[in-house]
Amino acid sequence: MLLCLRYSVPLFTKRLEPIKISRSTSFVVYKIDKDSQVCAARGPRPRYPRVWKSRSKIGTVSKSAKMVACIKGLSNVKEEVYGALDSFIAWELEFPLITVKKALKTLEHEKDWKRIIQVTKWMLSKGQGKTMGTYYALLTALAEDGRLEEAEELWKTLFSQYLESTPRIFFDKMISIYYNRGMYDQMFEIFADMEELEVGPNVSIVNMMGNALKNLGMLDKYEKLTKKYPPPRWEYRYYKGKRVKVRARSKHEPDGSRGSRSKDEEETNQNPIESFDEAEANPNESFDETEADPNESFDEAEANAKELFDEAETNSNKVQIEANISP
Incomplete structure (x- = not known):
């Protein structure tokens, strides 16, 4: 004999009510920590870190300091220095060119010329930084x-x-x-x-x-x-972010000549903007004090002003006479 098991039909005492499902369902994501997120619809979704990327966000400044520290205590043997540098960049995907450049700047500031030669030749042997x-x-x-x-x-x-x-x-x-x-x-x-x-x-x-x-x-x-x-009589310098034209000064000037410099040159070096305005206003004029006489220039300007005033007065008189003659 075979037994047949069947579920009995459920008895509903109340009337069935339709369920309204809204189509505009918004899924809200709540962030708990760095490695996992929680979605309102499907629960937690863990975010695993990438295997091929380092999680530590270390900067190039600290990396360059570590590079300098790892080669500081080594001898001048080429193989030893090159081996230490190779082990330092072993896990880098790309050659850390910025880090090496900053390390070279640090060594240049410390005037460690032998390490600069070693690091630069090692970098050039890698085909980088040419x-x-x-x-x-x-x-x-x-x-x-x-x-x-x-x-x-x-x-x-x-x-x-x-x-x-x-x-x-x-x-x-x-x-x-x-x-x-x-x-x-x-x-x-x-x-x-x-x-x-x-x-x-x-x-x-x-x-x-x-x-x-x-x-x-x-x-x-x-x-x-x-x-x-x-x-050159003039040179360009940068003063507060602006390109300013100032009087040139020799780079190999001896220390004793600084005391014999005139006060006007010191004022122009202290106020480069004023000297820039003078140069732009009179680009072809020589600025020697012996060539220009302020009294003569003032007399010429005054004479020119008098001539202009006389011409204007005569012109106004002619206009008045013509107005009186005309009917």
């Missing part, structure tokens, strides 16, 4: 560390590769390196290259070349140099 700023920092570090041969090799490589686009600061740096060491022949070669490429020398280059010519007793060439590249 900019003129990096090469200039490396050239400066090599010169300050006394590695003149390597600095010359780097300069020759850059000059041959970027012949017509070599910045002027590189010429200035190499001339200053040779000038401090008394290597005048190399200075003249670089200056000849500048003139051949039509790169205008700045004030510091002209001053160093002039001092070298005077030390060698070449006064005739020194006079030709000063005539060809006279010192």
Whole structure:
């Protein structure tokens, strides 16, 4: 025999009421913590962190400080320094170029030239940071560390590769390196290259070349140099965010000449905006005190005013006479 089990039909004593379901149901999400969210319709939905991204939002400043600290206590062995730097960036998805640049700035402020050379060469070996700023920092570090041969090799490589686009600061740096060491022949070669490429020398280059010519007793060439590249009378500086035109001052000016400077020049340096207004009003006028006489200019202005007044008076008299004659 087979047993058949069936549910009995439910008995409804009350009338069935329709249930109205509103279509405009809004789901509100409540945020409890960083890892989980609660939806009003479906309950908690956990948010798991990404596996390939680090959760710690550490900045580049602290990273650069840690990079400097990890290589500070090491020896000057190349393999040891490169290994420490490789382990520092092992978990980075991209090369931390900003971090390395800030670390180089910190080392430059501390004048740790050997570490700058090591970190820069390590960065260049990775194929990163191949900019003129990096090469200039490396050239400066090599010169300050006394590695003149390597600095010359780097300069020759850059000059041959970027012949017509070599910045002027590189010429200035190499001339200053040779000038401090008394290597005048190399200075003249670089200056000849500048003139051949039509790169205008700045004030510091002209001053160093002039001092070298005077030390060698070449006064005739020194006079030709000063005539060809006279010192500028005006230069531009930034004062409170504005570009201001002020009277130029030599960068290699000795300390004793500051006391012999006139009061007018000190006032123009203290108030660059006033000197800027003077320069814009009279761009072609020379500002030597011996050339301009204030009494003469005042007399000329007064005479011109009298002539204008007389002409206006005669014109008014003519107008009155014509008005009286006309019927």
